[in-house]
Amino acid sequence: MERYNAAVIGAGYWGPNLARNLRASDAWNLAAVCDLDVERAQRVAESVGGAPVLTDVAAVLADPLIDAVAIATPARTHHALACRALEAGKHVMVEKPLAADRASGSEMVALARERGLVLMTDHTYCYTPAVLRIRDLIAEGALGDILYIDSTRINLGLVQPDVDVLWDLAPHDLAILDFVLPGGLAADSVSAAGGDPLRTGRTCVGYLALPLADGAIAHVQVNWLSPTKIRRMVIGGTRRTLVWDDLNPQQRLSVFDRGVDVGARAGGDPGTRDAQVSYRLGDTWSPALPEQEALANVVAEFAAAIREGRPARTDGDSGLRVLSVLEAASRSLAAHGAPVAVESPAEPALAAASIVGGAA
Structure with a gap:
């Protein structure tokens, strides 16, 4: 199998993890670790058995032997770095979120499409065995039609200096929804509520509500202030309900053959109060x-x-759909929780493609 050469740009929090996994992969050679802080880059390189250390991104992009870059820098730098890499003919993987705003993400997607290069968003949770299995269970119809999704991601976490809790934690949950739902994250609107009870200057506790297809709804709770760490998602369907507890290694997934069945009373309409409700209590399996x-x-x-x-x-495109929901959530938050339309990411991406093409 052909190996590709990759450079990691950014040796801070996530860069060492990328470097370690690229080094261990049969598909990759770790060609360089690049960071403005040479000592930090050196520590990362040494921790994985050695790799060239660079402080200039231009040197990485000028190297014809480097096929791809993995960007693990602050979100505000993703757009500029990714576009430079794509223009240099490199495939790009970007740490979440894809960009600091939807317009920048659209330009990145359009440029990658124009150059025929892979642009990947590092939505790491989507590649956990649990989420991969959830995706398969939904696709094969094991849960039936999705009725609701309730996701909780709370902990006593670091108040970020540049983003609020919605932009820090909710991308994980939104990316998972985009990954497991047939057709991706296709919410037309979002309502967001949040608070800053410690007066930090940014939202520390947040809630998102997203209407989904056929009357289903998704709810996401994120929180930096909880003394208890919870990573749990409940997905309710017409046939079964699934519970994913990411902090329970003995039983991360539980599938409950339990639910509510709705039929019509004699002569009644199942869409009204004439509906007959019954409860189904079946087996649970993991x-x-x-x-x-x-x-x-x-x-x-x-x-x-x-x-x-x-x-x-x-x-x-997956990263762009998540960005579209986040931006709409920020507008909803500013509007005191009023529902805000989620702009389709497709049209701006196509528009950006024509702009980039014209400029070239």
């Missing part, structure tokens, strides 16, 4: 899951997308 590091699956998917000439499973 699917067996392999033990795999999610980020190893991420770098494997990045290589496979390049090799097969196809979009990655969490491509730039």
Whole structure:
């Protein structure tokens, strides 16, 4: 199998994890670690057995032997770095979120499409064995039609200096919804509520509500202030309900054959109060899951997308759909929770493609 050469740009929090997994992968050679802080880059390189250390991104992009870059820098830098890399002919993987705003993300997606390069969003949770199995269960109809999704991601976390809790934590949950739902994250609107009880200057506790297809609804709760760490998602369907508890390694997934059945009373209408409600109580089972590091699956998917000439499973469009919901959530928050339309990411991407093409 052909190996590709990749450079990691950014040696802070996430860069060392990328470097370690690229080094361990049969599909990649770790060609360089690049960071403005040479000592930090050196520490990362040494921790994975050695790699060239650079402080200038231009040197990375000028190297014809480097096929791809993995960007692990602050979100505000993603657009400029990714566009430079794409213009240099490099495939790009970007840490979440794809960009600091939807317009920048649209330009990145359009440029990658124009150059015929892979642009992948590192939505790491989507590559955990649990989420991969959830996706399969929904696709095969094991849960039936989705009725609701309730996701909780709370902990006593660091108040970020540049983003609020919605932009910090909710991208994980939104990316998972985009990954597991047939057709992706197709919410037309979002309502957001939040608070800053400690007066930090940014929302520290937040809630999102997104209407989904056929009357279903998704609810996301995120919180930096909780002394208890919870990572749980409940997906209710017409046939079964699934509970994913990411902090329970003995039983991460539980599938309940329990639910509510609605039929019509004699001569009644099932869409009104004439409906007859009954409760179904069945078995509970836990699917067996392999033990795999999610980020190893991420770098494997990045290589496979390049090799097969196809979009990655969490491509730039996936990142753009998440950005579209986040921006709408910010507008809803500013409007005191009023529902705000989620702008379709497709049209701006096509518009940006024509702009980039014209400029070239």
